Amino acid sequence: MRWGDFRKSENVEDRTGAAGPGGGFPRGGGMKIGGGAMILLVIVGLLFGVNPMDMLGGADDGIPVSTPTQPAPGYGPLRGAPAGAGQVGSPARAQDPVKEMVARVLGDTEDVWGAVFQTMGARYDPPKLVLFDGVVRSACGRASAAVGPFYCPADRDLYLDTAFFQTLSRRFGAPGDFAQAYVIAHEVGHHIQNLTGIMRQFDQQAQRADARTRNALSVRLELQADCYAGVWGHFAQRRNLLEPGDLEEGMRAAAAVGDDMIQKQAQGYVAPDAFTHGSAEQRRRWFKVGLDSGDLRNCDTFAARAP
Numbered sequence: 066m067r068w069g070d071f072r073k074s075e076n077v078e079d080r081t082g083a084a085g086p087g088g089g090f091p092r093g094g095g096m097k098i099g100g101g102a103m104i105l106l107v108i109v110g111l112l113f114g115v116n117p118m119d120m121l122g123g124a125d126d127g128i129p130v131s132t133p134t135q136p137a138p139g140y141g142p143l144r145g146a147p148a149g150a151g152q153v154g155s156p157a158r159a160q161d162p163v164k165e166m167v168a169r170v171l172g173d174t175e176d177v178w179g180a181v182f183q184t185m186g187a188r189y190d191p192p193k194l195v196l197f198d199g200v201v202r203s204a205c206g207r208a209s210a211a212v213g214p215f216y217c218p219a220d221r222d223l224y225l226d227t228a229f230f231q232t233l234s235r236r237f238g239a240p241g242d243f244a245q246a247y248v249i250a251h252e253v254g255h256h257i258q259n260l261t262g263i264m265r266q267f268d269q270q271a272q273r274a275d276a277r278t279r280n281a282l283s284v285r286l287e288l289q290a291d292c293y294a295g296v297w298g299h300f301a302q303r304r305n306l307l308e309p310g311d312l313e314e315g316m317r318a319a320a321a322v323g324d325d326m327i328q329k330q331a332q333g334y335v336a337p338d339a340f341t342h343g344s345a346e347q348r349r350r351w352f353k354v355g356l357d358s359g360d361l362r363n364c365d366t367f368a369a370r371a372p
């Protein structure tokens with residue numbers, strides 16, 4: 066992937082190296098986030114259905130976490146803040162190639178989705194990407210790196226632990242910069258869902274559903290984010306910014322984070338009813354749907370009979 070040719074985003078906030086368990090943020094006196102079900106609905110990641118144990122402060126451990134005083138601001142129709150308005154936090158340091166790559170991939174997602182939204186007569190309001198290590202505070206609560214990369218709809222930020230790419234390479238067997246770009250593009254896909262209102266619809270349906278149905282809805286949500294990641298990859302490819310092997314690298318990564326792969330590794334057996342993100346085959350396939358077509362209308366995983 067010729068990521069050096071991507072425009073660098075200014076929407077990266079580097080919180081790595083921040084002192085203290087709050088990810089460098091002062092502890093607010095806010096409400097405590099309650100049970101796991103609520104958390105499940107407010108954070109969407111690349112890997113697992115969010116395990117409350119991984120959300121520090123999510124369990125009843127007496128650690129207060131802030132929650133937004135307003136309802137999740139990202140819900141609803143497309144919002145109209147100027148694209149790329151203002152730099153948030155400290156810029157990613159240019160000398161770190163991983164951070165540089167992250168900022169440039171994010172920048173390219175801004176350009177691609179900006180153009181896609183324009184064709185729909187809308188304006189793309191890009192998310193902020195927070196780089197962290199260890200623990201981070203978000204409007205969805207405090208999260209440890211163990212949850213993997215995630216998107217918090219309430220503050221509309223992407224959270225990426227800088228060590229995750231090593232995990233992706235070593236534990237999941239998916240090395241390479243395009244594999245890493247897929248991870249970012251997947252979380253940006255959740256932001257697209259937030260902007261278009263799909264995530265709010267998901268929330269409403271999931272809240273009424275039993276656990277099994279909720280998991281099935283979550284799989285559709287996640288596969289759609291994979292498909293949206295593919296849509297971004299499609300346009301990167303069309304501009305000759307990919308290199309031989311990149312597409313295979315991305316599809317390998319999408320498959321590697323399939324629920325069946327993770328379950329097999331973690332518990333030695335596969336329980337499809339517990340899938341929240343889709344099987345390796347599903348994730349690779351929906352990523353490819355986006356890659357091949359470049360059309361988000363083909364990403365309607367909710368309409369598909371069997372996604």
Ligand SMILES: [Zn+2]
Binds near residue numbers: 111255
């Ligand atoms: Zn996800």
